[in-house]
Amino acid sequence: MAQITLKNLAHSYLPNPSQEDDWALKEIDHVWRDGEAYALLGPSGCGKSTLLNIISGLLIPSQGSILFNGNDVTEAPTAQRNIAQVFQFPVVYDTMTVRENLAFPLKNRGLDAGIIKERVERIGDMIGMTDQLDRKARGLAADAKQKISLGRGMVREDVNALLFDEPLTVIDPHMKWQLRTQLKELHRQFGHTMIYVTHDQTEALTFADRVVVMHDGRVVQIGTPDELFERPEHTFVGYFIGSPGMNFLECSVEGETATVDGNRIALGSDYGRPSGRIQLGVRPEHVKLSKGEGLPATIDRVEDVGRHRIVRARVLGAPLNIIAGEGEAIATDGQTVVFEPGRVNIYSDDWRVEPHGSSVGRRAA
Numbered sequence: 001m002a003q004i005t006l007k008n009l010a011h012s013y014l015p016n017p018s019q020e021d022d023w024a025l026k027e028i029d030h031v032w033r034d035g036e037a038y039a040l041l042g043p044s045g046c047g048k049s050t051l052l053n054i055i056s057g058l059l060i061p062s063q064g065s066i067l068f069n070g071n072d073v074t075e076a077p078t079a080q081r082n083i084a085q086v087f088q089f090p091v092v093y094d095t096m097t098v099r100e101n102l103a104f105p106l107k108n109r110g111l112d113a114g115i116i117k118e119r120v121e122r123i124g125d126m127i128g129m130t131d132q133l134d135r136k137a138r139g140l141a142a143d144a145k146q147k148i149s150l151g152r153g154m155v156r157e158d159v160n161a162l163l164f165d166e167p168l169t170v171i172d173p174h175m176k177w178q179l180r181t182q183l184k185e186l187h188r189q190f191g192h193t194m195i196y197v198t199h200d201q202t203e204a205l206t207f208a209d210r211v212v213v214m215h216d217g218r219v220v221q222i223g224t225p226d227e228l229f230e231r232p233e234h235t236f237v238g239y240f241i242g243s244p245g246m247n248f249l250e251c252s253v254e255g256e257t258a259t260v261d262g263n264r265i266a267l268g269s270d271y272g273r274p275s276g277r278i279q280l281g282v283r284p285e286h287v288k289l290s291k292g293e294g295l296p297a298t299i300d301r302v303e304d305v306g307r308h309r310i311v312r313a314r315v316l317g318a319p320l321n322i323i324a325g326e327g328e329a330i331a332t333d334g335q336t337v338v339f340e341p342g343r344v345n346i347y348s349d350d351w352r353v354e355p356h357g358s359s360v361g362r363r364a365a
């Protein structure tokens, strides 16, 4: 297992990048801790594959270096990096049995037959294919083949890192949950450094110890699922994580009070006088329906999603989502909303402002 260091790393696919937009991966300086499970999360085109390909050795970065346990591997080919990779679509040998496919990376390294048998059967059990170990891979459905790919990725204990690139795309929804749980279990048992690329927040938040959120070629936050939810460092994280995402209102801030269109909102912390374009961010879960207290709200519609309701409203001309419990009354007239003071975040030019006297949260890159 390895600690992976990214040093002033950046990449452009252009020969002479001259402006910020020319960089598919903007500069990142970060240490990925040995033995942690990370998810690289972001929408299509944000630079996830570019970063993963630099780590795996498929791409040499235009700037900076990459170190495995302190050794510079920036120019080293994939084969020399001792990593296991699982891709979006299955890569299996059709003429081999499931057992032979799983054993392949171990045989290649000349491991003892007894160890191979034991390890293959354990992984076969984890991917739910014990009964199919001795059948040929040919003819198996795509999701079964992808389970073999996952198993083959996980079969070696001595890899520096395990890299997964959207590995559950072809897997059935109910099996996805099961495999994610098994991956997590495997991580608990063996403590591999794992990097899992996905654009699906549920996948990222359930799999990873830490989620690396990317937006427009930049790492905007690296944090635990709880940190991403409670203290998004960038408005993009607030918007991207959560369902629905964070609400934002343009405002001005002085000390512990935000003002929106002349309406004062208590923030619960002292923010001084931040400059730039100021926004207040509040999660739908932290907006409370009230009658008379707080800001006036117009209800557009209510969506019942089972465990709770999503109230689509307008507050001071801006759209605002509220999560309301099953029993909560929603007024058609005179409805107001209150923001839980300690759960509000303030943003200046899209970056979170740290309240005075607090030491939590920091920019990731």
Ligand SMILES: Nc1ncnc2c1ncn2[C@@H]1O[C@H](COP(=O)(O)OP(=O)(O)OP(=O)(O)O)[C@@H](O)[C@H]1O
Pocket (backbone or CB within 6 Å): 013, 024, 042, 043, 044, 045, 046, 047, 048, 049, 050, 051, 199
């Ligand atoms: N080989 C390439 N040549 C030129 N530009 C590229 C190349 N590969 C990626 N890009 C560009 O770099 C940016 C980042 O792409 P990248 O594939 O890393 O994003 P991604 O987050 O992995 O997206 P997806 O989930 O769609 O794969 C995009 O603007 C993309 O068009």
